[in-house]
Amino acid sequence: NTRVTELTAVQEQDTQDIYEVMEDAQGRQMEIFQRVEALVDDSQYHYETGRLVDQEARCSREAWADSIGLSSAVHFEL
Template sequence: PIPLPTASPPLQLLSSDRRADRPEVTLPLRKRLSIVHRPGYEAGESSAAAAARPIEGRRTDYGFVGSVEDTQDIYGVMEDAHRRQTEMFQRVETLVDDSRYHYETGRLVDQEARCSREAWAHSIGLSSA
């Protein structure tokens, strides 16, 4: 059998005195020390903002926030590597195109030199015909 829920305590009327609305609480020393504001905490600042700011001289591991930043750093490194790889591929393609151009230019120079020798030989009567 499932136990029935207990009845909630009766509602109290609101007081105009704000201090009267707050019950006195006595916390153990360990709890009181854990809620004492640490150095670097500014009045009016949220506790999340104070926690996100590192305390001087101490490195704090932020868990999720640190993981997100690390992930962003990794993506940055990967993008840089991809960019460098793309630049290298483009350079290789340019060199291959240049080598084809240089090969063709060399072939034309050789052909022109051969034609020039044949014309010179023909002009002085050394033709093989």
């Protein structure tokens, strides 16, 4: 009877240990999931920023080319 009581106590402790390990694993899993979500969001912002920088550079090159063209046209008229 004492042995059964001891085994029951050991089983209960082992069960509690397993539940703690599972909770820790779920917490780490949730943390990893949140980090991945943040990285995905960041990558979308970085992509959009890169696209805007490229667009700005293209507009600047076009404006520069137009200004050079106007300068040449004015010079030619003189």
